[in-house]
Amino acid sequence: METLLNITIYLPLLGIPLILLSKNENMKKWSALLVTSATFLISLPLMFNFDVVNSGAAQYLTEGGRISSTLDIKYLVGLDGLSLLLFMLTTFMGPIVIISSWNSVGKHLSGYLAMLLLLQTASLGVFASLDLLVFYVFFELSLIPMYFLIGIWGGSDRIRATLKFFIYTLVGSLIMLVGLIYVGYDAGSVMSGVNFTLDWRFLSSDIYQIGLVEQTYLFLAFALAFCIKVPLFPFHTWLPYAHTEAPTAGSVVLAAIMLKMGTYGLIRVCLPLFPNAFMEFAPYMATLAVIGIIYGALVAMVQKDVKKLVAYSSVSHLGFVVLGIFALNTVAVQGAIIQMVNHGLSTGALFLIVGMIYDRRHTRMIKDFGGIAKRMPIFTVMFMIATLASIGLPGLNGFVGEFLILNGSFFSELYDNKVFAILAASGVILAAVYMLWMFQRVMFGPLENEENKKLVDLNAREIGLLVPLVIFMFWIGIHPVNFTKYSENQVTELIITSKEKSLAVLETSKTEDLPEWANSFYGVDEETESESLMVSTN
């Protein structure tokens, strides 16, 4: 099984020479499809054999040798409850993305497919790596193919969009790198026999504790990197640009997989490493998340371009995920994790649908459409399902995630304020407004534009790539337990250990001489607060 995991990660990369060596365009496309489908099939046993009860422990571990006797930098990959679903989502999206760009790549096909495959390996690596330095390497590596995907195959303003995307995300992650190195040496001084380690299993354990002052700075450094990636308001400005300029496949991967690296990092790294800062900053992060939910929805409402509308809806949806993560109870965090998958499916589908209509009409402006439901019945059904899933209609996947998140944050003792959940709930209503209004203007009404009268409905290829997404939208919506079970135990454990760890850090801080702001911010002297944290973890 360990080998299987490694094969899954590197198979797309190894497939690149196959594409470069293929003679004609068709062979290239088929070999890319073959490689990604094989990757998906190979990854399936990883899910079936996953030990759900022990989801807290990393499984299928591959551990490489240390770089030197004192530096514990090593290759370390494995899957656990936090990463499994996102890992599977990535392999699942692989073939879909390839099929979606079957006829729409105008130039340099080999390069395009090679970049998609490289991106696939990088994304899988991000979710599977358990050494934070390896995580960082994959995290950064994923920027390179996306940079070229937007820059070469993107729209008219692609150069500005791709530079903005690249530099924005890079600034965040470079500051995180400083934080990582600091943590590495700090943890190394605790671990016996080495002076540097970034092994997540050690960092997240209760042996390793970081002082309150350091936690504050480190949390800010890491959270900045992840929040830019998510993107959380007010760091979202690169996203609408990148999304609108990117080719369809680029948008799909960006929305479905790359944005999740940010939210995933918040749970994977920020929570277990800096629990005190995580909890104290939670209300502030939740405030930003709620602003993002409402702001994203309001801006989406006034968009004239369908793709931009979907892009802004991502800002809104990921606000929910962040809200759920920082609520820090099992219900909300579980909701956040399933919502990451949901957003990948529904927004991925929406971007695919926008791409299909763009391929036909070469425009994405709402005003250019109207009444096309009459011409394209199958398209209408697919579009409707994806729209409703994105809004969060009960019975479809979006509802499950949003309900759990809102429910969890309503009772979250970290927020200790129901306003967050109430305001966030208005985001669901706003989502209905902007999505349905857009849907109505595009699909219904009189069919006036001459060009629209010539539209043809979806072909077998297009139906084939949307159907798997739709199946999962229903499946998660109707029987979410099949998916949430993977992360449940780990999330519960992680929350308990993080809370215990934060109490232990507070306990040790009492004996230390901390600066005044740290004492008051973390409430070191207040007995009551730390005890109230003990009470309920669910």
Added chain:
Amino acid sequence: MDYLGDLQAFLPGIITAVAGLAVITIEALKSGHKSAHWVTSFSLIVALFFGIQSLGTPLQEAFSGMLVHGGIAAFGNVIILLGTLFCVFLSNDYLEGIDHNYNEVYGMILFATSGMICLAGANDLISLFLGLETMSICLYVMAGLIKNEKQGAEGALKYFLLGAFSTGFLLYGAALLYGATGTTSIPGIGAAASSDLLFLAGAALLLIGFLFKVSAVPFHMWTPDVYQATPTTLTAYMATASKAATFMAMILVLSRALPSVEGLDWQAVLSVVAIITMIFGNIIALVQDNIKRMLAYSSIAHAGYALVGLSAATQEGYSAVAFYLFAYTIMNVGAFGVVAYYERNKGLDFSDVNNLAGLGFKKPMMGVMMSLFLFSLAGIPPFVGFVGKYYVFAAAINANMVPLAIVGVLASAASVYYYLRVMVYLYFREAHKETEMIDASFLYKGALVILAVLTVYYGIEPILPFGGLMELITGF
């Protein structure tokens, strides 16, 4: 006296010096004979072989304490010889293309390399000066190779005058140190270090001399002009091998001759210089349209990153700098090599970045390799440049210099823009005129491919099960 052992210790330097004489002789007997290039390449390969063999041996003195060999000095030799070898591989085609393929160039390269090896293994201020001057004088000649153009003469003269000036500083510093301690031996100076004014002034002047040579701000003025004027493959040689040699000498001097004495806080001085060098180099590079000047400013910035490692003043910091120089040499020679490849096409002014438009797809291999080198220079994983930067910043953080590391990463974030800009032209813009590209020889392309492979390999080597280059950088 163990003469044979001494000679063996300096074997790479001797091989290159003798080969230099041979090349000059060939040229004197048969002007323009092709064998000179092969003699040069072969001798460098042999010297590199001996250099690699002595990796990992402990640091030992030779020639009655004038030189050291093994340990960190051996690693320095490997970097220098590697950089030189690849520059020589690239030079033949390129110099042929611009009609300046004189055999004397190879002679000069070999003599300069011999000087660098002496410099990077200096254990005495006398041998340090000897190596530095041998290297510098040969480089002055190379800078003026294109003598018929105004730029060439200007660059060479500027280099010579400022170089001589900085050597004056260095020599004056050495004299003062001798006056203060009564010895020119580097460990001897370290043992007799004191806080008196003479010693401090000597140390300061010596540092200024070094900072001139590695083109740290504010002693960088000569760099862009000289790099622009020099034929590109020789620029690569100047920017990598000579910088590596000077940094290796700095490591030996700082770690052994200048212990922390009261009043001598060179760590603080170097960290300030590192900060302004990184910021200045990167910001000026942002607005360069000439790709060679851009690479010149980028090389100034890279000197800043190396200085970050030096100012940590720990074993870890010194080995980080050594690794950084290795990384820098590989990727920079590669980047200059691709630029030279484009530049060989006569009638096209590839010094303007606009003229690179669309070339990435025209020559796919070259475009991919250029992207690799540029991403690596920008410090993006999984390339060797990232590993190098990682080590120097890690050393700084471990030495409690977190603000320095933060300035470093922010400066390197800014640098990403101008590296990406080259790729924007190579790939994202359409070619605006039809150009017929001249293809290069197998040797030329092979050399670039090897450099690209090294760039990727040493980028992932730390997490490979059989890695361990860092283990070889020991022995101070």
